[in-house]
Amino acid sequence: xxxxxxxxxxxSHTVEADxxxxxxxxxxxxxxxxxxxxxxxxxxxxxxxxxxNGNASRSCSLLVSQLQGMEITTIEGLxxxxxxxxxxxxxxxxxxxxxxxxxxxxxxxxxxxKNNPNPSDKDIDAAMNGNICRCGTYVRIKxxxxxxxxx
Amino acid sequence: xxxxxxQYNRRSxxxxxxxxxxxxxxxxxxxxxxxxxxxxxxVEIPNEWYEINGYIKIGDTGLVTIYSPNPEIxxxxxxxxxxxxxxxLDVDWKNxxxxxxxxxxxxxxxxxxxxxxxxxxxxxxxxxxxxxxxxMLLEAAAKEWEISISDLIVAQGVIKEKxxxxxxxxxxxxxxxxxxxxxxxxxxxxxxxxxxxxxSKKNVDGYKIVTGKPLYGLDxxxxxxxxxxxQHPPAFGMKVKNFNEEEIKGMDGIKDAFIIDTTIEDPDWNxxxxxxxxxxIVGDSTWQLMKAKRxxxxxxxxxxxLENSEMHLKKLEDAFASGTVGANRKDGDPDAAFDKASxxxxxxxxxxxxxxxxxxxxxxxxxxxxxxxxxxxxxxMPEPTEKSVSKLLNIxxxxxxxxxxxxxxxxxxxxxxxxxxxAAAISKKIGAPVKLIYTREDDMSQGTYRPAYQSRxxxxxxxxxxxxxxxxxxxxxxxxxxxxxxxxxxxIDNYLAESIGVETNVTTGAxxxxxxxxxxxxxxxxxxxxxxxxxxxxxxxRLELFDRAINNPxxxxxxxxxxxxxxxxxxxxxxxNWGETKQGVYRGVAAYFCHSSYVAEVVDIxxxxxxxxxxxxxxxxDCGIVVNKDAAENMxxxxxxxxxxxxxxxxxTFNNGAVNEMNFDRYQLIRHSQAPEDIEVxxxxxxxxxxxxxxxxxPPAVGALANALYQxxxxxxxxxxxANHIKEKVLLG
Numbered sequence: 001x002x003x004x005x006x007x008x009x010x011x012s013h014t015v016e017a018d019x020x021x022x023x024x025x026x027x028x029x030x031x032x033x034x035x036x037x038x039x040x041x042x043x044x045x046x047x048x049x050x051x052x053n054g055n056a057s058r059s060c061s062l063l064v065s066q067l068q069g070m071e072i073t074t075i076e077g078l079x080x081x082x083x084x085x086x087x088x089x090x091x092x093x094x095x096x097x098x099x100x101x102x103x104x105x106x107x108x109x110x111x112x113x114k115n116n117p118n119p120s121d122k123d124i125d126a127a128m129n130g131n132i133c134r135c136g137t138y139v140r141i142k143x144x145x146x147x148x149x150x151x
Numbered sequence: 152x153x154x155x156x157x158q159y160n161r162r163s164x165x166x167x168x169x170x171x172x173x174x175x176x177x178x179x180x181x182x183x184x185x186x187x188x189x190x191x192x193x194v195e196i197p198n199e200w201y202e203i204n205g206y207i208k209i210g211d212t213g214l215v216t217i218y219s220p221n222p223e224i225x226x227x228x229x230x231x232x233x234x235x236x237x238x239x240l241d242v243d244w245k246n247x248x249x250x251x252x253x254x255x256x257x258x259x260x261x262x263x264x265x266x267x268x269x270x271x272x273x274x275x276x277x278x279x280x281x282x283x284x285x286x287m288l289l290e291a292a293a294k295e296w297e298i299s300i301s302d303l304i305v306a307q308g309v310i311k312e313k314x315x316x317x318x319x320x321x322x323x324x325x326x327x328x329x330x331x332x333x334x335x336x337x338x339x340x341x342x343x344x345x346x347x348x349x350x351s352k353k354n355v356d357g358y359k360i361v362t363g364k365p366l367y368g369l370d371x372x373x374x375x376x377x378x379x380x381x382q383h384p385p386a387f388g389m390k391v392k393n394f395n396e397e398e399i400k401g402m403d404g405i406k407d408a409f410i411i412d413t414t415i416e417d418p419d420w421n422x423x424x425x426x427x428x429x430x431x432i433v434g435d436s437t438w439q440l441m442k443a444k445r446x447x448x449x450x451x452x453x454x455x456x457l458e459n460s461e462m463h464l465k466k467l468e469d470a471f472a473s474g475t476v477g478a479n480r481k482d483g484d485p486d487a488a489f490d491k492a493s494x495x496x497x498x499x500x501x502x503x504x505x506x507x508x509x510x511x512x513x514x515x516x517x518x519x520x521x522x523x524x525x526x527x528x529x530x531x532m533p534e535p536t537e538k539s540v541s542k543l544l545n546i547x548x549x550x551x552x553x554x555x556x557x558x559x560x561x562x563x564x565x566x567x568x569x570x571x572x573x574a575a576a577i578s579k580k581i582g583a584p585v586k587l588i589y590t591r592e593d594d595m596s597q598g599t600y601r602p603a604y605q606s607r608x609x610x611x612x613x614x615x616x617x618x619x620x621x622x623x624x625x626x627x628x629x630x631x632x633x634x635x636x637x638x639x640x641x642x643i644d645n646y647l648a649e650s651i652g653v654e655t656n657v658t659t660g661a662x663x664x665x666x667x668x669x670x671x672x673x674x675x676x677x678x679x680x681x682x683x684x685x686x687x688x689x690x691x692x693r694l695e696l697f698d699r700a701i702n703n704p705x706x707x708x709x710x711x712x713x714x715x716x717x718x719x720x721x722x723x724x725x726x727x728n729w730g731e732t733k734q735g736v737y738r739g740v741a742a743y744f745c746h747s748s749y750v751a752e753v754v755d756i757x758x759x760x761x762x763x764x765x766x767x768x769x770x771x772x773d774c775g776i777v778v779n780k781d782a783a784e785n786m787x788x789x790x791x792x793x794x795x796x797x798x799x800x801x802x803x804t805f806n807n808g809a810v811n812e813m814n815f816d817r818y819q820l821i822r823h824s825q826a827p828e829d830i831e832v833x834x835x836x837x838x839x840x841x842x843x844x845x846x847x848x849x850p851p852a853v854g855a856l857a858n859a860l861y862q863x864x865x866x867x868x869x870x871x872x873x874a875n876h877i878k879e880k881v882l883l884g
Binding site: 017018028034035036038040042045047076082091094096098099101103106126128129131134136137138139140141 | 224225226227351353354356357358360361362363364365366367369370372378403404435436437438439441442508509510511512557558559560561562588590591781782785786788789790791792793796814815816820821822823824826827828829830
């Protein structure tokens, strides 16, 4: 099996895996970063969203062999103390119900705010539409993104 | 204070204390601080813990552990159940940490998540657990100071002498309280004395969730644990004969492949009825298992009819004429009243099968040995899991443990226990601990679906536009969606309700607010149409019916309290400024009673580029005492979005027994841009013990949506999903 060296949350990790292994399973099975969630495996639900070179990306649809040299950030690496403005706003609005999709929602929202510090409702819808929340916390997510934009 | 007799004796507390003390170290920390902010200064970690009772453990530093007995599916009982204990214990919430209690049916009652029952069924037990602890701590302090317990007061975990200077904290006296006899009679607070219940406390798992800590079944790991996937037959009505076992076993990373059988004797309602024989593949990499799954080449045999969606529709239609009537009610003479009516309104409503689609797919950990089994994972039903695993493995119940992880959603799906049995069967076969993982495709195509329904409503108005006759006949696969004694039963002289079941081999079960979600949509949009035909405002029309139920009810009984039903309608009328018209804003209203709670909702829609967009939803809720206010609002908001989303966009269809929608590329769930812009929730204030909250917010949203869409488009939408049936030209016109 080939080996790959990935830069995740600022640290270098060498893993042995099939070349077609999605980043999602490298994170979950090989590196035990379990905050990135499996939801659909086909890039439709957003539960597995991570940052690759600063872009919100679906880790279930990126292959380990394509990622060498890229900067990968997961929910565990978004902030040291769990105090990224988006995380703080999520707690302030007590957004989660079951909570399973929320790390993906937070990773998408963090990129949105980095690129567009004052998003309109339409901007939020456009950036967040790939992240499904089955519990229906959409209204709170929108409020939390607006709060985070002021933090 | 109210004096009540406790439900416990010393023995039962000791029993649960032993269970709570051990067996809980299952791989990651279960201890959850009640403040989500890590910067808030916390009480030091105790050196010694003292078990006060099965719900409460107090540390020598004053830190208090409260065990949350029920499974957490996102309904937030891990916060609200301990809040009730903490209220009666009288402890500072900042000093509380929460742990998931182990399954112990000998002590905790009703350790399940379903029917919106967690708080409702445990309200008294949780209050008594807290009050018992408070009493024991007070007695210990009284004994220490050699004074009477009536000379003491307590607040926020500090006991004070009424007429003196002495104070002692719970942490300081806890070691002595463990020797106090469990009181047979205790005092509960008056509702007016509550200072924690009714406030808003953050989700105790909030910080862990937003920082991605492992919490869910799918995150569980144990050294030496294998991973497994299953493959079920491609269609309902099929069974596996054999498969390319040797080829699969030879694939990279695959350790074993075989067929499991999870058939058990005397299956209960929450045991699997469909796919009992499955192909299982074991390995240590999820991705390699998924690749092996795709390489399966199996022979399947057809064992019963392969159904499809057209056939389902026809079966439901035919059943109106030929089906066997189950639950029913008849008041007066509906046939004669319809004959005499001057106006008749008739409509048929339908909805498709729906999968639950919890975001965390089904999974479970099992470690089966010759005479024991350890099960860990996401289940709404730990006790039936234990029982069914015991039957499957022929291992006595006392040698089986089930521990609950936080769940990535439930919605009724995890009331069904088959995936735990499948994990147990695989662990037994390989003789090692294993975690079974469903793919999304497995999850969506091996479901325990919301049944498909059709209901026919008929109403007769007299020449003065009074509703004089009403009938509803509901067919469903496999059961009709009719509640014979719910509204409008009791309000109409001539009334008929009949439920008709139709057989199917598609596996079905409880789906958030079972039957209520469909009935509310159908009945409440039908009544909207009847009100219009009668020339009456839809809220006034309903209030008139409730007046009848209050003043001169028809028949022997009905299931609802008409005053409370009318109460939520009046509240939503006031809060939404019902009657006020705004250019381009279309409104619909609905009210429904289920799970012992009453909810009325108003939906406002605008048309943007010809497409409906929900601007705002107002909700008025009577669920008795609200425990955790902001979290309760969250539940109602989620219910509204769940109801609107599924009624508008979702359906599962079948072809030759196989599910057509296997993943979120073809199956549509509501997304951000389709959600209401705002949802405002108002609770009726009263002193009634809490009733259901997780489900009742959903059903009225379906009716209010349909009624608002009618105002916007002129179309009565009767077939779900509505989005498939809104005529394009109507919207563009």
